[in-house]
Structure formats: C-alpha cells, structure tokens
Amino acid sequence: MALKSDLDLVEDFTGGEVEAFNELVRRYQERVYWIARRILGDHGEADDVTQDVFVRVYESLKNFRSDSRFYTWLYRIATNVSLNALKKKKTKLFASLEDSAMSMESESDGPLAELDRKEYRTMVEKAIERLPARQKLVFVLRYYEEMPYDEMAKILGRSEGGLKANYFHAVKKIQSFVQKEMGQ
Amino acid sequence: MKHKHITYSLPEFIEGKLAAGEKAAMAEHLRTCDDCKAELKSLERIYGVLSRAETPPPDPYWITLLPRIHRRIAEGRHQSARGWPGWVFRYAVPLASVGLLLFLLFRNISPEPGTVMQGQSSSNGSASSVLDVREVLLGADSVEVQQIEDRSVFLPFEDLAESNNGENRLAGDKDVLKTILTNSNGLYTAIEMDMEATQENLDDQEVTDILSQLSRSKFIN
Numbered sequence: 001m002a003l004k005s006d007l008d009l010v011e012d013f014t015g016g017e018v019e020a021f022n023e024l025v026r027r028y029q030e031r032v033y034w035i036a037r038r039i040l041g042d043h044g045e046a047d048d049v050t051q052d053v054f055v056r057v058y059e060s061l062k063n064f065r066s067d068s069r070f071y072t073w074l075y076r077i078a079t080n081v082s083l084n085a086l087k088k089k090k091t092k093l094f095a096s097l098e099d100s101a102m103s104m105e106s107e108s109d110g111p112l113a114e115l116d117r118k119e120y121r122t123m124v125e126k127a128i129e130r131l132p133a134r135q136k137l138v139f140v141l142r143y144y145e146e147m148p149y150d151e152m153a154k155i156l157g158r159s160e161g162g163l164k165a166n167y168f169h170a171v172k173k174i175q176s177f178v179q180k181e182m183g184q
Numbered sequence: 185m186k187h188k189h190i191t192y193s194l195p196e197f198i199e200g201k202l203a204a205g206e207k208a209a210m211a212e213h214l215r216t217c218d219d220c221k222a223e224l225k226s227l228e229r230i231y232g233v234l235s236r237a238e239t240p241p242p243d244p245y246w247i248t249l250l251p252r253i254h255r256r257i258a259e260g261r262h263q264s265a266r267g268w269p270g271w272v273f274r275y276a277v278p279l280a281s282v283g284l285l286l287f288l289l290f291r292n293i294s295p296e297p298g299t300v301m302q303g304q305s306s307s308n309g310s311a312s313s314v315l316d317v318r319e320v321l322l323g324a325d326s327v328e329v330q331q332i333e334d335r336s337v338f339l340p341f342e343d344l345a346e347s348n349n350g351e352n353r354l355a356g357d358k359d360v361l362k363t364i365l366t367n368s369n370g371l372y373t374a375i376e377m378d379m380e381a382t383q384e385n386l387d388d389q390e391v392t393d394i395l396s397q398l399s400r401s402k403f404i405n
Contacts, residue, residue, distance in 0.1 A: 055256050
C-alpha cells in the first residue's frame with residue numbers, strides 16, 4: 001500500500017480520522033524534537049515543547065491551508081514554540097547562566113587533544129546555547145537539519161542572503177567561544 | 185558578487201553544498217584572496233570540533249510520546265470545560281493585553297484634554313491610528329489569528345532593541361510602536377509579550393472586566 005502524503009493525512013484528519021494525526025506525529029516527531037532540543041539544549045524542555053507543538057497542530061490543523069506544505073507549516077510552529085520557550089527560559093535562568101559562565105571560565109584549561117568526545121559535545125552545546133535566538137535557530141536548521149536556504153527562507157520569512165549571514169556569524173561565534181574555552 | 189557575500193558562502197563550501205559553478209568560482213577566488221583563505225582555514229578547524237554526535241532521548245521515549253500528546257490534548261479540553269474557556273488565554277486575553285498596553289502607553293503620551301495635535305482633528309485624537317489597529321485585531325477570526333501566528337517567527341522586539349543600541353525604548357517611540365502594531369509579526373510579538381504580563385499581573389476582576397469589553401466585539405461570538 002502506497003504511503004499517504006502529508007496532505008492526504010491532513011484531509012483524513014479534518015474528515016474525522018484521528019489515526020491520520022497519529023501518523024503525522026510519528027512521521028515528524030523526531031524532527032520537531034531535535035529542533036526543540038538543539039534550540040533549548042535540554043531533553044525535558046524539548047519534550048515539553050514537542051508535545052506542545054503537536055497539541056497546537058491538533059487544534060489548528062483544520063485551519064491548515066493546502067497551498068503551503070504541511071512540513072513548512074509544522075516547522076513554523078516548531079520554531080515559534082521553541083523560540084518562545086527559549087525566551088522564557090532565558091528570563092528565568094539568567095542568574096544561573098551567569099553562574100555557569102563563571103564556572104566554565106575556571107574549567108577552560110587543557111589542550112584540544114585532551115578533550116574527549118563528550119567534552120567536545122558539551123563545549124559545542126554551550127557555544128550554541130549562547131548564540132542569539134535568531135542565529136541559533138538558523139544554525140540548528142542549517143547545520144543539523146541540513147535545510148536548504150531557500151526552504152529556510154520560506155519558513156522563517158527572511159532573505160537567503162540574510163540567512164547565510166546569520167549562519168556565518170553563528171559559526172564564527174561558536175568558533176570564538178570554543179577557542180576561548182580551549183585557551184587559544 | 186560582494187566580497188562579504190563570498191565569505192558568507194565559505195561554510196557551504198566546506199560542507200560541500202555549493203553548486204558546481206559556485207564551487208569553481210569559490211576555488212578560483214580562494215587562489216587569489218588571502219583573507220578568505222585564512223578564513224577558510226579557521227572555519228575548517230571549527231567544523232572539525234563541531235560534533236554531530238548527541239545524546240539520544242532516553243528509551244522508550246518515542247513510543248510514549250504520542251500517548252502523552254493525546255493526554256495533553258484531553259487535559260486541555262478538560263481544563264477548558266472547567267475553568268476559563270480555551271479561547272480566553274489563546275485569543276481574548278492576548279488581545280485584551282494589547283488594548284491595555286495601548287491604553288497605558290497612549291495615556292502617557294496623549295495631549296492634555298482639549299489639545300489638538302498637529303495634523304489631526306480633535307475628534308480623531310492622538311491614538312486614532314492605534315484604535316484602527318485594535319479594530320482590526322478585534323475583528324480577526326480564529327483563522328486570521330492563526331495566519332498571524334504562522335507568519336511570525338522572529339521577534340521584532342529584538343530588532344527594535346538592536347536599533348536602539350540595546351535599549352528597548354518602545355514605550356517612548358510612538359512611530360515605532362505603530363510600525364510594529366501594523367506589522368503582523370510585530371502584532372503577534374506584542375500579544376505574546378503582554379500576554380505573559382497579563383496572566384501574571386491581572387487579578388480575576390480585571391480579567392472579567394476585559395472579557396466583558398471584548399464580549400461586545402465581533403471577536404467573541
């Protein structure tokens with residue numbers, strides 16, 4: 001049996017088939033989760049956002065207009081909800097972030113060769129955590145999702161040139177952070 | 185192509201994502217541009233550090249996700265049935281917040297009673313353009329609100345803050361506020377920002393009063 005398209009599933013759901021919604025969740029749950037996880041940097045928060053995104057999809061799918069792709073529409077919701085969660089998180093955790101920045105400074109010694117894989121990952125996660133929201137979103141979609149700039153432009157409503165600049169500066173900021181961490 | 189645009193394409197060059205023609209042009213450029221050559225070397229190092237390995241979510245996360253989503257959907261309905269209707273915090277409170285925001289803002293910058301601002305009639309008042317925006321808001325149906333939500337990704341308040349040297353001077357800049365409010369993205373941001381404040385700061389009576397006002401609008405049927 002041929003795999004149903006997203007649009008078929010949307011139509012089935014609006015026609016009353018809840019299983020069609022379940023299939024959409026199964027199809028996109030990992031992508032939504034990883035967008036949230038990479039923006040928020042925490043499994044628990046990513047889990048909360050992932051659920052929230054699909055609840056919103058469930059509630060508003062009847063308003064989805066088929067002249068845009070479901071995938072694009074879903075990504076808009078996922079990025080919106082993730083950024084809003086990030087905004088709230090930054091407000092709440094401002095003080096603790098300052099603390100962690102201070103503790104990181106004291107742990108910044110050690111050459112590149114001595115860092116194991118886990119330490120690399122932690123360092124990169126910290127670098128991404130500190131990116132401005134817009135750059136972080138562009139970096140996540142481009143680097144991890146490998147999303148083409150033209151697709152990203154449709155989702156984020158920005159020019160491709162602007163997104164390229166965002167991505168470049170995000171990489172440079174990560175680089176700067178990593179170099180500082182490694183004492184270079 | 186401007187030099188900075190070439191520089192911005194260096195990450196794609198490293199990732200091997202440039203089209204054949206662009207790749208050849210970049211290679212040619214790198215032969216003659218020492219700055220870009222140095223930048224390329226520097227970027228290659230950070231790409232070496234960037235690891236795609238990440239800690240996966242704990243098992244059995246993916247199996248339990250769908251039931252938990254459905255539980256949350258059911259809980260939302262349950263809460264809506266018992267307490268405030270779902271649209272209160274989804275639409276009405278945010279819209280009321282915008283109204284409240286505008287009221288507080290323009291109360292401070294409106295002229296004294298009887299004063300006529302330059303270029304305006306006394307009957308229009310200084311906040312007439314904002315009232316128009318509010319009318320648009322109050323007349324929006326759920327589909328239109330959804331469309332506004334769908335279009336909004338970035339937060340114009342960040343732009344505003346950047347344009348004001350890091351200071352959010354929204355409250356003192358009427359023109360900027362008007363621009364933001366007449367832009368759908370900005371509108372959403374204003375709603376989102378003030379919704380949080382509203383939920384935290386208004387008591388039940390104030391919410392009731394706002395809802396009472398909104399109930400006379402087309403927005404709440």
